[in-house]
Amino acid sequence: MPTRTARTAWDGGLQDGSGQVELSSSKVGTYDVSFPRRAADDAGGYTSPEELIAAAHSACFAMQLSAVIAAAGGTPVSLEVTADVSLGPDSSDGGFKLTGITLTVKGEVEGLDEAGFRTAAETAKASCPVSKALTGVEIGLEASLVE
Secondary structure, X not given: XXXXXXXXXXXXXXXXXXXXXXXXXXXXXXXXXXXHHHHOOOOOOOEOHHHHHHHHHHHHHHHHHHHHHHHOOOEEEEEEEEEEEEEEEOOXXXXXXXXXXXXXXXXXXXXXXXXXXXXXXXXXXXXOHHHHHOOOOOEEEEEEEOO
């Protein structure tokens, strides 16, 4: 299996510095990062590690869920996945930590009822490689079929 690479160039200190994250493997973009924007409610055009984790988690979960649905005898027509990743203080060392992740999925699926879809979503949450990597963070799930 391949290895993917991202690179960050950072200048300055934590509060007055900034950097750029480059998605090196895909070459799809370079994105600005800064700690003040990371900790602010308004990202102001900057990304953050949490947003990048959210992107990775939502994409991984969608792929895994489509496979789990098919294995359960269903057909995924469309899946809309949102991952919300929260940053907060870490009382154990005075720094910061990821305080939680919520995956929300709405799916249009043929061949599974609501209960089957929720079971598939729970299985996908547990078996998605990004979920496995984030076992130190509580991951919530909201799953519903689209009528």
